[in-house]
Every structure is written in C-alpha cells, then in structure tokens.
Amino acid sequence: MGQYRNKQDTNSKSSSITEEMLKSQSAGRNMLNKVPVIITIYFWIIKIMATTVGETAADFLNDKFNLGLTITTLIMGALLLITLAFQFKATKYVPSLYWLTVVLISVVGTLGSDNLVDNLGVPLVTTTIIFSIAVLISFAFWYASEKTLSIHSIHSTKREVFYWVAILFTFALGTAAGDLIAEGLNIGYLNSAIMFAVLIGLVVIAYYRFKMNAVLAFWIAYVLTRPFGASLGDYLSQSHHAGGLGLGTMGTSLIFLITILGLVIYLTKTKIDNPVQTEG
Template identity: 55%
Template sequence: MTGLFVAVLAVQLRGSRYVPAIYWTVVVLISVVGTLLSDTLVDKLGVGLRTSSLVFAAGLALVFLAWWLSERNLSVHSITTTRRELFYCGAILLTFASGTSTGDLVGESFGLGYGISALVFAGLIALTALAYYAFKVNGVLAFWIAYILTRPLGASMGDLLAQSPKDGGLGIGTTLTSAVFLAIIVGLVTYLSRTGADEIAAARAERRAA
C-alpha cells in the first residue's frame, strides 16, 4: 500500500493543477497507510494505544513546526510548491495514524464504546465550527483542528459499523463497511470533478477556460 501511495503521489506532484480524482486517490491511500501504521504498532508490535497516540501526535506537531518554520504559512490555499505539498502529505498521513490510535483509545481503552466516541469527536468538530463562525477563530487553525478530529471520528464510525456486536459494533464487517465508505467517496469525488465546488474561484475559472 505504501508503494502504491508513493506511485500515485508522484503523479500528483508532477501535475500542474488540481485534479480531484488524482488528489483524492492520494488521500484515500494515505488514509490506508496511516491506519496500517497505527494498527501495525498496536496489533503487531504490542505498542499501547496511549503510547501510539502520543507518538503520532508528537510527530504531527513536528511536521507542523517544520512546515511553519520553512514556509511561515499552514493554509491549504498556499500549497503551490512541491515542498509545501510534501509537508501537507506528511501532516495528513500522521493525522490518519494519530486519529486511528486516538479513536481506538477513546472507544476501547476509555470504555466509551464506538458510538459514544463518534459523538464525542463529532461534538468537538461542531464546537470548532461554532468557534470559527460565531467567534471568528483563525480560519487556518479552525481548519486543522477540524481536519485532525475527522480522523478519530472516522475510525470510531468505521469500528462501530465493522466490529461484531460482542465487541460493541453493529457487525456489518470490514469488507462491507469499506465498500460503503468507498462508494460515498467515489460519489463525492465525481460530484467535485463535475462541479468544481471545492476549488477557489481563480482555479475554477482557469479550469473552465481550459
């Protein structure tokens, strides 16, 4: 999966403009690799969820620090160079790894269960949105807080659907759960490709002119 991710990332880096299908394929593969990093540490190497959550969170903080010291800007709208895109990919890789560990930590080790865990993270995202829209919190800060929180939210929702009832899930299974999420992703990416709804105005005008 890492090899496939690197191959698709190379295609993304060589492109001169945003192409939804390529970009979101990179994101999907990053999500898989990040999840596997967490699962490998916890399930194969016996690292505790608390430790793995802290390790990945520390790694994410270091990526943000290096990104800021290098570029002085963490806005996703400023990603116009290969170096900035690599910083961005490193950040989202570690958000997926950290989010998987943190979601499992809250749902399993803290004993809240997957459903309550998902509600907790969804509530934190809602509070972040409130802080941005009502109290005018910095947009870049609000974006990254919400972005990071979507990872444990996704992990909790995935576990809720996939795990067996005796483990606190609904028992749908990993294969069907993955297929459902993949179908939703494909539908959304198709919509974005056709409408350009996620592009800033200048990029949308350039694409339509081409």
C-alpha cells in the same frame, strides 16, 4: 513637457508590465495549487468517509486475506508512493487523484498505528503521544520554512511535501487516539463517535461564532475527523457482540467508497472546490 510626457509614458508602461507579471505569477500559482481551494461541506463528507475507509479497508485486507500487518502495510505503502508520484507530477488540482491519495494515506496511517500497537506492543497511550509530537513537529518545520500552514497556498513542491507529511501524521494520530478512546478506555465505538462529533461541533462554533483562526480551526477539525471516522467505521463494521452494527469491513468499505466516488465525480464536473480552474 515632452520629456515629462515621455517619462509618464515610460512609467505607465513599466507599471503595466509589472501588473501583468504579477497577474501571470498569480495565475501560475493558482494552477499549481493542487489541493481544494475552497473547503466545502463535500470536502468534510469525503474526508470523514475516507478515514472510515482507511479503518475498515485496513482491517479487511489484514484479516480477510490473511496478509498480516507487515505485508499489508508494504503493499499499501507501495500503492501510496505510486499515487503520490502522480500527485506531485500533476500541474493542477485533480479531484480523483487528490482523493485517491487521501484514501490511501488514510489506510497507511491506520496501518502505521496498528503496526506499533499489534506488532511491536506499543501501548495506545504511547502511540497517541508519539503521533501527537510527530504532528506538532511537522507543523513546526512547515511553518518555520514557509511562514504559513494555510492549505490555500500549496503552490510549490516543498509545501506539498509538508502538506502530505502532516496529513499522514494526522491520520496516524487519529487512529491511535480513536482506538485509545474506544477500546483502551472502553467507551465504545458509538459513544466515541458521538464524543468526537461534539468536539468537531465545538470547533465549528468557535470558528463561526468566536472568530477562531481559520488555519487553526481547519487543522483541529482535520485531526478530529480521523478518530470520528474511525469510530464510525468500527461501529458500522464490527459485530453486534463487539458493540457494532455488524455490516462487516467489506460492506462498510464498499458503501463509503461508492459514496466517495459519486462525490468526487460531482466535484470534478462542477469544480466548486476549485473555481479558479473553471475560469482557466
């Protein structure tokens, strides 16, 4: 009986140690998850506004300062790399750093698409196809390596690299597709924004009503919000003659950047998109 009790005590201790190790590993992973854990309405509002800023800010820097696409791309690319270095160095989700990275990657993605079209003369149809393939390839490599495309488990450097590469290509794809629909097919900025808004609405219905796969729904919506934001940004910033409201690229960028800043401050204080860190 004594030996049996000793074995029970040993097994109980081993079980407790194992549980503690698992809890510790889980806590470590949560701390390293450097993207929003819970996707709230604020996530989508900021994301759409970031895409709009990406469109208008790229146009503003290129046109108003007469830097040209190449120099503007190099400057914004350098800023993105510096910001990414801080993002990778961080040990937890920091809203201000994360969304600054998203805004900059939106600008660089827009400039990448514009360079192909304006500097190299690549047709919008071709750039849309190129970036569609790039998005699919990035997802294929990500899934082959990690067996998941979920944004809720970005707890390693490798996964974070896959995450940001995929996001860069989705922004570039959204820019190319948005320009193709609005300008290439002459549908117009407002009509394009309405069309993409309807498509996003269909994804929402498919997710909530027909139980569409959450990861698939997220990434489809993520891609679609880019051309929606781009079309919206163009509609607000372009002149009345061009079919817009004439707010200008600077005015539109400032309005959206101030809104983004306010929402990021709110998320930083409430931590509603990463409640795990609230407990830590």
